[in-house]
Amino acid sequence: MIIKKTPAASLGLAAAVAATLTASAAIFAPGAAAAAEVEGPKVKWLVSLWGARRGFTEGVEGLKDYLAEKTDGNFELSLEYGGVLSDPKENIDGLQLGAFEAATVCPFYHPDKTPASMGLSQAFLPLPSFEAQYRVYAEYLKHPAVHEEWDKWSATPIMSALMPNYEVMGRGEAPMSLADWEGKRINASGGHAALMEALGAVPSTMPAPDLYNSLERGVIDGIAYPYTYAFVSYRFHELSGWVTDAWNLGTIQCTVAANTDAYNALPDQYKALLEEAVPAAYAHQIAAYEEIDAANEKEFEALGLERIAMTDDIKAALEAAVKPSWQSWIDDVTSKGFPGQELFDLIMSEAEKAQAGQ
Secondary structure, three states, X not given: OHHHOOOOOOOOHHHHHHHHHHHHHHHHOOOOOOOOOOOOOOEEEEEEOOOOOOHHHHHHHHHHHHHHHHHOOOEEEEEEOOOOOOOHHHHHHHHHHOOOOEEEEOHHHOOOOOOXXXXXXXXXXXXXXXXXXXXXXXXXXXXXXXXHHHHOOOEEEEEEEOOOOEEEEEOOOOOOOHHHHOOOEEEOOHHHHHHHHHXXXXXXXXXXXXXXXXXXXXXOOEEEEEOOHHHHXXXXXXXXXXEEOXXXXXXXXXXXXXXXXXXHOOOHHHHHHHXXXXXXXXXXXXXXXXXXXXXXXXXXXXXXXXXXXXXXXXXXXXXXXXXXHHHHHXXXXXXXXXXXXXXXXXXXXXXXXXXXXX
């Protein structure tokens, strides 16, 4: 894993983020002098992405800017949006074939191809912040078994594409207690669907474009989605009256990875620069999310959205529901030859360290 050693790695979380935000601000500042601090040949990588530029892609945007600034444009990441190079579900195949040099890969699109990496996309993992996420992701992706999984696809992880934790937003009477969730129709998928069932809600899964009309017509009462940007992107907040507050239902992990041959072909100074760029790229993405959240939170407040705190009985119900799904994943990857329990324990131990600022 390229991000295993960075200047920020030995700092506490708060100090690390402060340091990387400062570095990022200096590098991306308008009018910054364009001087090649790192000399090297012209290298252009095509990077396969999908959709439009958004919070989810700001990490790789930050990575691109850092590399260009430090090399005076000699190391170029050409970010190809809209799935023009590959369907997102096939990015890992494209890396293996060498169809492009880098891509964002989401293991949940192909869990059978990347079963070990799916450990990071389990619901309700104790990763309440972006800082905790990237610390845990980095350690997990360094594990030999996970490294071997990526090797099979001729892929070398560079960093993670951070995604906010999921919350639930909806309309109608706000479910303030556990009993209030009984019968609520909530759009949720995967592990989040199991969490909603544990509360007594009725989960369903619909395509994103159908959700606004379904919420408007009362076909569903709420939606579990990444907070805050996904709610605003699809305008769900315009129809809603309530939202869960810091429930941190879990998120999905996606990886910005390079074709291994392309990575190995880089001169040593560019490999070192990639490693150096990761903390600033994370800081850039976190800052972008914070800016988005600040604006969205003001809009939520103006609309009068009611905040739903997590009560002890709700937390207990969620924890009881998610443990069988965790065990199911452990058993599944173990049957495929991976050290399932060891990998899960690594997630939990690193999450504890991250939250303690170690």
